[in-house]
Amino acid sequence: MSCIRSIVAVSFLASIGVSTAVTAQEMISDTTARKQPLTTWGVQFEEFEYRYSDDDEELGVWNADAFYGTDDFKVRLLTTGEYEIEEQAYETLENQLVGQIPISKFFDAKAGVRFDTPEGPDRTYAVLGVAGLAPQWFEIDANLYVSKDGDTSAELDAEYELLFTNYWILAATLDASVAFSEDEEIGVGKGLVSTETGLRLSYDLIDRAFSPYVGVVHERKYGDSADLAEADGGGTEDWFAVIGARIAF
Amino acid sequence: MKTRFLSGLLSLLMPAMVMAGEYDLTVDRVKIDTGDFVKEGIGYNGASPGPVMRFKEGENVRINVTNNLDEMTSIHWHGLILPFNQDGVPGISFPGIKPGETFTYEFPIQQAGTYWFHSHSGFQEPDGAYGAIVIEPEKREPFRYDREYVVQLTDKHPHSGDRIMRNLKMIPDYYNREQQTVGEFFSDASKNGLMNTIRDRMAWGDMRMMKADVEDLQGFTGLINGKGPEQNWTGLFEPGERIRLRFINSSAMTYFDIRITGLDMTVVQADGNNVQPVNVDEFRIGVAETYDVIVHPKDEQAYTIFAESMGRSGYARATLAPEEGMEAAVPQLRDPARLTMADMSGMPGMDHGNMAGMDHGDMDMNSSEGMSGMDHSNMEGMDHGSMAMGKGGQSDPFYAKGSGLVPTAANGGKFLSYADLKAQDPLYEDREPTREIELRLTGNMERYTWSINGVKYEDADPIRLKYGERVRFKFVNETMMTHPMHLHGMWSILDVGADQWNPIKHTVSVQPGTTVYMETEVDEPGQWAFHCHLSYHAAAGMFRKVIVEGGPESTQAKTDVIAKDGGEV
Numbered sequence: 001m002s003c004i005r006s007i008v009a010v011s012f013l014a015s016i017g018v019s020t021a022v023t024a025q026e027m028i029s030d031t032t033a034r035k036q037p038l039t040t041w042g043v044q045f046e047e048f049e050y051r052y053s054d055d056d057e058e059l060g061v062w063n064a065d066a067f068y069g070t071d072d073f074k075v076r077l078l079t080t081g082e083y084e085i086e087e088q089a090y091e092t093l094e095n096q097l098v099g100q101i102p103i104s105k106f107f108d109a110k111a112g113v114r115f116d117t118p119e120g121p122d123r124t125y126a127v128l129g130v131a132g133l134a135p136q137w138f139e140i141d142a143n144l145y146v147s148k149d150g151d152t153s154a155e156l157d158a159e160y161e162l163l164f165t166n167y168w169i170l171a172a173t174l175d176a177s178v179a180f181s182e183d184e185e186i187g188v189g190k191g192l193v194s195t196e197t198g199l200r201l202s203y204d205l206i207d208r209a210f211s212p213y214v215g216v217v218h219e220r221k222y223g224d225s226a227d228l229a230e231a232d233g234g235g236t237e238d239w240f241a242v243i244g245a246r247i248a249f
Numbered sequence: 250m251k252t253r254f255l256s257g258l259l260s261l262l263m264p265a266m267v268m269a270g271e272y273d274l275t276v277d278r279v280k281i282d283t284g285d286f287v288k289e290g291i292g293y294n295g296a297s298p299g300p301v302m303r304f305k306e307g308e309n310v311r312i313n314v315t316n317n318l319d320e321m322t323s324i325h326w327h328g329l330i331l332p333f334n335q336d337g338v339p340g341i342s343f344p345g346i347k348p349g350e351t352f353t354y355e356f357p358i359q360q361a362g363t364y365w366f367h368s369h370s371g372f373q374e375p376d377g378a379y380g381a382i383v384i385e386p387e388k389r390e391p392f393r394y395d396r397e398y399v400v401q402l403t404d405k406h407p408h409s410g411d412r413i414m415r416n417l418k419m420i421p422d423y424y425n426r427e428q429q430t431v432g433e434f435f436s437d438a439s440k441n442g443l444m445n446t447i448r449d450r451m452a453w454g455d456m457r458m459m460k461a462d463v464e465d466l467q468g469f470t471g472l473i474n475g476k477g478p479e480q481n482w483t484g485l486f487e488p489g490e491r492i493r494l495r496f497i498n499s500s501a502m503t504y505f506d507i508r509i510t511g512l513d514m515t516v517v518q519a520d521g522n523n524v525q526p527v528n529v530d531e532f533r534i535g536v537a538e539t540y541d542v543i544v545h546p547k548d549e550q551a552y553t554i555f556a557e558s559m560g561r562s563g564y565a566r567a568t569l570a571p572e573e574g575m576e577a578a579v580p581q582l583r584d585p586a587r588l589t590m591a592d593m594s595g596m597p598g599m600d601h602g603n604m605a606g607m608d609h610g611d612m613d614m615n616s617s618e619g620m621s622g623m624d625h626s627n628m629e630g631m632d633h634g635s636m637a638m639g640k641g642g643q644s645d646p647f648y649a650k651g652s653g654l655v656p657t658a659a660n661g662g663k664f665l666s667y668a669d670l671k672a673q674d675p676l677y678e679d680r681e682p683t684r685e686i687e688l689r690l691t692g693n694m695e696r697y698t699w700s701i702n703g704v705k706y707e708d709a710d711p712i713r714l715k716y717g718e719r720v721r722f723k724f725v726n727e728t729m730m731t732h733p734m735h736l737h738g739m740w741s742i743l744d745v746g747a748d749q750w751n752p753i754k755h756t757v758s759v760q761p762g763t764t765v766y767m768e769t770e771v772d773e774p775g776q777w778a779f780h781c782h783l784s785y786h787a788a789a790g791m792f793r794k795v796i797v798e799g800g801p802e803s804t805q806a807k808t809d810v811i812a813k814d815g816g817e818v
Contacts, residue, residue, distance in 0.1 A: 027333075027776045030340035030794060033371070037707050038789065042419030071698055071705075106457055106695055133695055136454035166426040207468075208416075208423050248420065 037070035049244025058085040089119035107132030189224020211246040283470040284477030290377030299380030328364040328755040331356040333775025361386030362521030363495040372410020375501035394493035404469035404503035464560030466502040471565025478566040501784040504559035514542040520754040523673035530662030535733040535758035537782035551575040591651035594762035649762030670752035679749035682721035705790025716799035737777040774800030
């Protein structure tokens with residue numbers, strides 16, 4: 001009997017020995033990816049389209065951005081271009097490289113540079129902007145630009161999506177730009193420069209990765225900018241039929 | 250006399266020798282076929298889900314895990330009580346298992362019931378790395394059955410976990426296809442009046458919150474034991490038998506409402522621990538939870554096990570039948586759930602005065618009741634005594650009053666509530682908690698950031714507990730999503746107001762706009778993970794490390810080493 005008891009005692013001690021060894025294990029510190037800020041990236045073409053104007057002008061147009069970074073800091077490349085198909089020239093070509101940080105629950109601040117290299121004179125600007133989601137689901141992107149020569153201008157982009165169904169989506173967009181000083185060389189007069197309003201009806205064909213759309217776009221120039229355009233022999237107002245696709249990957 | 254002594258001696262030694270079960274698992278790239286799509290994934294022993302691991306209470310297990318992937322892996326034994334270095338969380342329990350390496354887990358089995366295991370590395374679990382654990386008890390169980398089946402659910406998505414995370418970060422509503430449409434506006438307007446509907450849309454638009462934000466991840470195929478609805482996993486029975494169904498929700502993101510048309514279910518176990526039997530028509534299983542139910546089909550017919558996702562965007566289906574090939578009708582999905590203002594009541598800085606009358610048109614309850622749910626200080630004083638819900642009652646104390654998520658049984662019968670769960674055999678003596686720790690569940694849907702107390706895991710200090718204390722955790726859900734909170738290594742005693750009969754769980758669901766309490770006897774030294782079990786919420790930061798300081802023998806010397814980590818609480 002005592003023999004059994006001593007075996008029990010021994011095994012009891014042994015089990016304590018085991019648990020001590022276990023509790024004395026080194027508690028490691030977390031160096032896995034989970035403990036690092038989540039780094040992510042994405043590419044979105046809000047617009048990738050063919051435009052046909054009421055005076056037979058044909059344009060290839062894109063409006064895209066790519067980002068890489070964390071919740072706290074992202075680098076974003078924004079690119080917009082309008083390619084005049086017949087003349088084989090870029091009517092507009094803007095590339096922005098900005099850093100982006102969150103400043104409120106729904107808004108980010110951006111700062112960086114913008115390079116315009118269309119047909120004609122080039123421009124370089126410093127960019128300061130905010131982008132985010134305003135109440136009632138308006139996507140807002142507002143930017144202030146200062147050119148190397150000190151010309152300042154501002155641009156406001158707003159977008160609203162109306163869901164006819166969860167796949168048929170009507171997107172309404174408004175882009176407006178204002179100049180605080182004249183830059184005659186590139187056709188910009190002081191005051192309200194131009195607006196572009198668009199309505200695009202899209203269908204999400206592959207997830208949200210590929211959504212073909214059709215739509216109409218209206219472009220208009222105002223004030224001094226309109227005068228400059230007219231003096232240059234150009235129009236001040238254009239209607240376009242557009243066909244294209246929203247792309248995200 | 251001598252032989253008796255020898256056999257006595259042997260039987261003493263036997264446990265050490267024979268009861269050491271040895272198991273092998275390989276982690277492999279596998280093909281997953283849901284019937285809707287085929288994809289590459291990760292599995293165990295060549296398949297996803299992996300095998301059902303059958304252990305015996307009281308045995309010591311050795312599990313050799315061989316990593317055949319070209320990336321690190323790990324296995325976490327979900328719900329098992331074991332030494333922390335066997336818990337399988339890379340960076341907390343151990344460094345992880347390198348490609349080509351075999352890691353041997355070794356721990357005693359100190360419990361019985363239904364559990365599961367899964368990878369805790371990256372998004373391997375949503376990619377298919379999960380399996381079931383069934384532990385046979387030492388003692389007789391307080392219920393009878395003739396046959397048992399594991400019924401393991403998941404939400405298999407055609408996209409890989411990494412891609413889903415990236416898509417959610419890029420476009421938070423990437424997968425939400427239940428958003429409110431123009432058509433719904435008009436149908437609401439004709440039901441609730443135009444002005445009410447406009448006011449309602451404006452109120453939600455003002456918050457930039459979606460009533461349809463119930464399921465972040467849609468587009469999945471619900472699987473049961475690896476089979477899609479068309480592949481129809483079937484469990485056979487003889488009429489008159491009692492069948493124990495071990496439901497396990499191994500989904501990445503999806504809660505399921507489960508019913509078996511034509512059969513009453515008796516819930517006998519929750520998260521591996523026996524509960525006082527409750528008869529229900531339907532129950533909701535949170536991500537990572539398990540429920541064992543007993544059904545008693547008497548007729549020679551097939552029965553459909555129907556598991557609708559909480560947001561009604563998808564379902565899993567299986568069949569119980571006397572013969573292979575028999576099947577029963579598959580019900581239609583019910584309408585998608587819509588959140589109400591009550592579900593937003595946990596949000597800080599909400600002006601309640603502003604809200605009055607805002608949403609009443611949409612609530613399925615009378616408005617005065619709905620509005621009182623918005624004051625979440627109410628929740629803290631929940632009257633647990635009156636929790637017994639009437640059959641089919643559209644209220645549940647674990648949901649905000651007037652919540653759009655309150656489940657109802659499809660047949661109008663009894664829907665299981667947490668309030669119905671009472672421990673069959675309490676593991677711990679009831680005692681006053683030594684302190685309370687408040688954990689606010691926080692996040693921002695538009696940025697797809699998820700956190701605890703507004704701090705993501707990457708920026709957070711560990712939560713420090715002392716061995717031997719009993720901590721009361723207060724979860725305050727300030728988001729509009731449901732979070733299944735899972736503390737590793739120690740039991741979560743869910744406060745349903747039943748004192749010593751409070752059920753013992755490993756995963757506690759916290760509904761939007763509610764406050765839920767659980768208590769933990771801090772009886773395991775080491776460091777542990779504590780997180781929301783929605784894969785993409787955990788990865789986005791709703792995660793903590795818990796350090797238990799001290800131990801049965803002081804491990805102070807060791808905890809000093811890591812004291813530099815600082816501490817949150």
